[in-house]
Structure formats: C-alpha cells, structure tokens
Amino acid sequence: MDQLFESAFKLHLSGKFSEAEDIYRQILSEQPLHVMAKHYLGVLMHQQGLSAEGVELIKEALISDVGKASRYNDLGNILVQIADFDNAITAFQSSLEYCHDDANVWNNLGSVLHHQTQIKEAEYAYRQALFHTPNFVPALNNLASLLSDTGQHAESSRLICLAYIQPPLTDKPLKQLAVAYFRLGLIADAAECYRAWLHMEPDNVYAKLHLAACTGENVPEKTPDAYLKEVFDGMSDFFEEKLVTTLAYSGPEMIAVLLKECAFQEKTLDVLDGGCGTGLMAPILARYSRYLIGVDISAGMLGQARARNIYTDLVEAELVCYLRNCEKRFDLVVLADTLIYFGELIELFRVIRQVLRPHGFICFTIEISSENAPQPLGYNLSVVGRYTHSLCYLSEVLSVHGLVIVAENQAILRTEFGQPIPGVAMLVGFGG
Known part of the structure; x- marks a missing residue:
C-alpha cells in the first residue's frame, strides 16, 4: 500500500489528477483508514473544484490521525480559499497546538486574521512567525503591509527592505538592493552593489554618485548635471x-x-x-x-x-x-x-x-x-x-x-x- 500511495502521490504532484484519484480510491477501498490517501484525496478534490467533499475527507483523516499539524494547515489553507475564514482560523490554531514553532502556519494564521481585520491578533501572529524564523520573507512582507496600514511606516519600510535582501539575490536589480541595504544601515553592502554596477557600467552617473555617498570618497561639490537630467526626466x-x-x-x-x-x-x-x-x-x-x-x-x-x-x-x-x-x-x-x-x-x-x-x-x-x-x-x-x-x-x-x-x-x-x-x-x- 505504501508503494501504491507513492505512485498516486507522484501522479498528483505532476498534475495527473484523474489517475491519482483512481489510485487513492483504490487504496481507501482496501484500507478505509489509510490516513495519507484520505488526506491527499481531500486535497485533490478541492483542486478539482469539489471543495466541500475535500474538506470532509481531510476532517475524516484528522479524526484518525489528529496529531498531524500539517494536515490542519492544509485544511486551513483550503478553508481560506473557499472563504470560510472563521473555521480557517480554528484550523491554523489547531495546527499550532501540535507544532508551535512553525513560521509558515503562524504567517497563515496572521494572514487570515488580517483579512478579518483582527489587527492586533494578526500582528502577534506575524511577529511569532518572525520570532521562530527571523527572516521568513512572507511574514516580513505581510507584517510590513499591516504596519503600513496602521501608520507605522518606518518599521514597515525596514521590514520590506529586510525581506528584499534575502536570498536568492541573483535576479534582483543592484539599484534596489543598494537602496534596501542602506535603509537597513548596511552601507558597506550598498557600496558593494554600486561597485558591481560600475563594473558593468563604468560611466553610470547614478552609481558613481551613490557610491560616493556611501563611501565619502570623491564626493562632488554639486550633483552632476547628467544625473539630474537622467533621474528627473x-x-x-x-x-x-x-x-x-x-x-x-x-x-x-x-x-x-x-x-x-x-x-x-x-x-x-x-x-x-x-x-x-x-x-x-x-x-x-x-x-x-x-x-x-x-x-x-x-x-x-x-x-x-x-x-x-x-x-x-x-x-x-x-x-x-x-x-x-x-x-x-x-x-x-x-x-x-x-x-x-x-x-x-x-x-x-x-x-x-x-x-x-x-x-x-x-x-x-x-x-x-x-x-x-x-x-x-x-x-x-x-x-x-x-x-x-x-x-x-x-x-x-x-x-x-x-x-x-x-x-x-x-x-x-x-x-x-x-x-x-x-x-x-x-x-x-x-x-x-
């Protein structure tokens, strides 16, 4: 049965829903209490638009195996998607009872509380996510959004920048990375971004001026005309x-x-x-x-x-x-x-x-x-x-x-x- 479930799960992940469903149901016909098959059949039903059946299957799986935090998290995510927010909150809270330090679940809970305008509770949930995983990007961005909405713009901008400098950095523009670094007080890192930019574009007036600002070296007596024209045009x-x-x-x-x-x-x-x-x-x-x-x-x-x-x-x-x-x-x-x-x-x-x-x-x-x-x-x-x-x-x-x-x-x-x-x-x- 384990091998059969693995084959169904691989089909499920690859988007072959019909074949996966057949195998999940075959397993459950022989082992009605197979928790994994029941849970993921529930997820699959939701993915195919049969959310009510999917929710019931996941709940049945939880009755047989109530100690699995990930199943409550999956249930909560589905309930959010069908706009059953109150029960989604309960599902995420249940997940946290079994795994209190899961930043992803804290963030999910914060998101639905935020949607329900339970602002203090949402902020607490986001901060718990960041307490357990300090640079967790989804929570950084969500908390930044909440703080911006409540007028706490300074901390909001800091969190946005902190989220931005998290890896991977490969596809992020050097200009934006530099802005994020100097907002966080990481001036040496900002300077390195401008140096890298100048390595690629030696005559870039923007990078030259801002490298001078970061290092205090070669500071002009006034802003170059070319910079002003380029920026303001x-x-x-x-x-x-x-x-x-x-x-x-x-x-x-x-x-x-x-x-x-x-x-x-x-x-x-x-x-x-x-x-x-x-x-x-x-x-x-x-x-x-x-x-x-x-x-x-x-x-x-x-x-x-x-x-x-x-x-x-x-x-x-x-x-x-x-x-x-x-x-x-x-x-x-x-x-x-x-x-x-x-x-x-x-x-x-x-x-x-x-x-x-x-x-x-x-x-x-x-x-x-x-x-x-x-x-x-x-x-x-x-x-x-x-x-x-x-x-x-x-x-x-x-x-x-x-x-x-x-x-x-x-x-x-x-x-x-x-x-x-x-x-x-x-x-x-x-x-x-």
Whole structure:
C-alpha cells in the first residue's frame, strides 16, 4: 500500500489528477483508514473544484490521525480559499497546538486574521512567525503591509527592505538592493552593489554618485548635471505625486508661511523659481509675482510645470549657468528643494546675489545635517544622494555674501522610509 500511495502521490504532484484519484480510491477501498490517501484525496478534490467533499475527507483523516499539524494547515489553507475564514482560523490554531514553532502556519494564521481585520491578533501572529524564523520573507512582507496600514511606516519600510535582501539575490536589480541595504544601515553592502554596477557600467552617473555617498570618497561639490537630467526626466510623470503623497514634502508650505509673514504686496515682484521642477511653487509665487520665471535642468519636469499655465516663462538650463548670464532683474529668488543638489553653496549664492536687485530676497529650503554626522566641509552627501547642510555652514555662507536672515521656519521637510527629515526654510536679504 505504501508503494501504491507513492505512485498516486507522484501522479498528483505532476498534475495527473484523474489517475491519482483512481489510485487513492483504490487504496481507501482496501484500507478505509489509510490516513495519507484520505488526506491527499481531500486535497485533490478541492483542486478539482469539489471543495466541500475535500474538506470532509481531510476532517475524516484528522479524526484518525489528529496529531498531524500539517494536515490542519492544509485544511486551513483550503478553508481560506473557499472563504470560510472563521473555521480557517480554528484550523491554523489547531495546527499550532501540535507544532508551535512553525513560521509558515503562524504567517497563515496572521494572514487570515488580517483579512478579518483582527489587527492586533494578526500582528502577534506575524511577529511569532518572525520570532521562530527571523527572516521568513512572507511574514516580513505581510507584517510590513499591516504596519503600513496602521501608520507605522518606518518599521514597515525596514521590514520590506529586510525581506528584499534575502536570498536568492541573483535576479534582483543592484539599484534596489543598494537602496534596501542602506535603509537597513548596511552601507558597506550598498557600496558593494554600486561597485558591481560600475563594473558593468563604468560611466553610470547614478552609481558613481551613490557610491560616493556611501563611501565619502570623491564626493562632488554639486550633483552632476547628467544625473539630474537622467533621474528627473525619467520620473517627471509621477514625481509630484510621490513627493507630496508618499514623502509628505512640505517645502512649499514652509516657504508660503515666510512669504506671508513678510507681507509682500501682491503682483509686485519679479521672481525666479530656481529648480522649479513640476512647478509646485508656482501657485504660491503667482500671488506675489508680476513676472515669474521657472528654471530647471530637466525638460521632463518643465513639461509638467508648463501645463500649469502660471509661469511667465520657463527656461531649460543648469541654474548657475543661467544666473551667470542674468542682469540684476529679480526681487525674489526662490530655491525650494534645490539646495539638496548643491553641496558647496558659496558660488551659488554669489551668482544669486548678482541677479538680485538692491532690496531683493532669497527664499530657500535645506535639509539639516545630523549633529552626529561628520561634516568637515559643512555639508554631506547623504546615502540617498541628496546634500544636507549644517546650520553653522549656512550661516557662514550668508555672512560671506552680506546676507541676513529675515525670517525662518524649521519643520519636517519630508519623510524618508517613514523617518522624518528635518529641514529649514529661510528668507534672507541684504544686511544694513
């Protein structure tokens, strides 16, 4: 009978259901209590759409052999598939009574509890799965989904990344692996991904910049133009939604507060929106502008800005090059989320100062460097590829050019992997 069952089981696994069923039934006609034949005949009946008969067969097998955790797990999975969720929960719980450390069953239980909106119980089940098998990918992803749904975004993103770096890694893009590694603080592993990428594509600007960010070696003073064009042209269609919705970007609101505090008269200023992107700042700046120019290096982003029909003019250019060719024509230069692509700021502020009229202003946002991060230059290229600046360095830059702070607004500029990123918006003008 054991040999006969093995032949039926092999047929079953190979999808030859009719032949397998005949042999299972032949076995049961001679040995009605053959547990394995009855159980897998039940599974086969479900696979052929006869779920009610299949469930009964599995239950009968359990009566004869109640101590088999795997049979309760199979029963639970079938009950989930026919939407009998309450009994599925009971089946998974019964399985765990016989094998308490089975991560797969804990995950299955968590999944059905999650579906039934028993959130605390589902979270407990997922965490039990991970307690017994810490890097169990299905539980990592399921718990991440639950935590995201309940607003626990930081831990959710960590778990997603942890799941992503589990083997096999062969078919996973190096870029995504690197992102996952640095989110987990495994910066050396992220760097190795970028090195491997550069081995295949020696001139890849993205890999070069992010390797520099990971190692602190060969850090450029500003983000390369080719990088900005490639990245922002490629994401222009969905950039704004991601920035505002996913990353909770608050730069425009922070700047709007400063402009309102300074009580500029409406429609009186000639304004430059430097690094205008998709034009998020345009509705705010239009209130004060009689003339509004947007400048950006990305043609794709300018296409989105042009669709707003707010700007007086839009120019495709690298910002510093554009400013060097300007006369003193602006009352206000706005740099919202632009300085994150410049490390060294002295030259940028020099050319901005040259295009401002005598009583002009600069309004900008920066990301503030962590106090714990080494910053011998006053700025850092973070592992996400954006520059952060120390407030001390910013004060030095303003002092060099005779600029003083008129108003400032410190707040959370955005979130990154669920973590708040501190920033500051400043309105500065000429001293004296």
